[in-house]
Amino acid sequence: MELRQLNYFLKAKELLNFTEAAKALNISQSTLSQQIKQLEDELNVPLFDRIGKRIKLTEAGNLFSEYALQSINKANEGLLLLQDLKNLNTGKITIGVIYSMRILFAKTLIQFASEYPNIKIQVVFGTTKDLLEKLNSHHFDFVLTFHEKSDEAHLKYQTLLKSTMVLVTAKKSSLAHKTTISLNEVAELPLALPFSGYSTIQFFEESFSQKNLAPNICMEINDIPTLFEIVKTGNWHTILSDTSVNDPDVVGIPIDGKNMRRTIMIVSLRDAYEKKAVKKLYEMLTKT
Structure with missing residues (x-):
């Protein structure tokens, strides 16, 4: 059963004349008759009584016409929906974002939501590990993360920006005047760091290990605003990317070292269909 056949049937029902219906549809009468006959054969019931050149709906044809009309209307509604989707008038996108990107992402989110x-x-905010697992399960259209390029062929990577790793300390701290700080100095400080599993803590565990340093980690907290509250006391410090720091009572001091800049990437599934709304959000993110 094809939508074309339903359209032909409904026009014949409207005009009760195959010749006039064929003319209105801009097809030959033989084509119209053939298509309606195929429809009747598939339904295994006559839809019209043929009386000479005149036609009349059968009881079955009258009942079926209501469902045929619903099908055509639903198909048209679906077409309109797809057109709206293409024109960004409807749809849904789901995004995973690491915590350190929340400030920059919020700016883009506000702009996108205002325009569309x-x-x-x-x-969904989370750790790199959790977000990538959900991406692989098709829970996200894309994720924003510090994930470095790898051999995972099913993933697509787009570089978004470079981020400098900083020591976050209270504005009233004696360290606040420093323009840079070494990893050796950082290791001597009382630290409150993001919880294990966060990309940042893993990155610094490796960095400290490479230099045979044993950092003084006093706390691990899985909430960035709480880390800021701890840091603002002046008794502890934390390590984050500079994209995370926006509290007026703390400052971020760049950590020395060529490896202290990390790449934030847009990661998506390579073979997944890329919605127009997602592409537009990509554009806004790169401009931000």
Whole structure:
């Protein structure tokens, strides 16, 4: 059963004349008759009584016409929906974001939601490990993370920006005046760091290990705003990317070393269909 056949049937029902219906549809009468006959054969019931050149709906044809009309209307609604989707008038996108990107991402999110208010957006913050696992399970359209390029062929990587790793300390701290700080100095300080599993803590565990340093980690906390509250006391310090630091009572001191700049990337599934809304969000993110 094809939508074309349903359209032919409904036009014949409307005009009750195959010749006039064929003319209105801009097809030959033989084509119309053949298509309606195929439809009747598939349904195994006559839809019209043929009386000479005149036709009349059968009881089955009358009943079927309601469902045929619903099918055509639903198909048209679906077409309109796809057109709206293409024109960013509807749809949904789901994004995974590492915590350190929340400030920059929030700016882009506000801009996107203002320009495309009919697009529903779901944002999930998490660790790199958790977000990539969910991406692989098709839970996200894409994720923003510090993930470095790898041999995972099913993933697509787009570089977004470079981020400098900084020691975050209270503005009232004696360290606040420093323009840079060494990893050796950082290791001597009382640290409150993001919880194990965060990309940042893993990165610094490797960095400290390479220099045979044993950092003084006093706390691990899985919430960045809470880390800021701890740091603002002046008794502890933390390590984050500079993209995370926006509290007026703390400062970020760049950590010395050529490896202290990390790449934030847009990661998506290579073979997944890329929605137009997602592409537009990519554009906004790169501009930000």
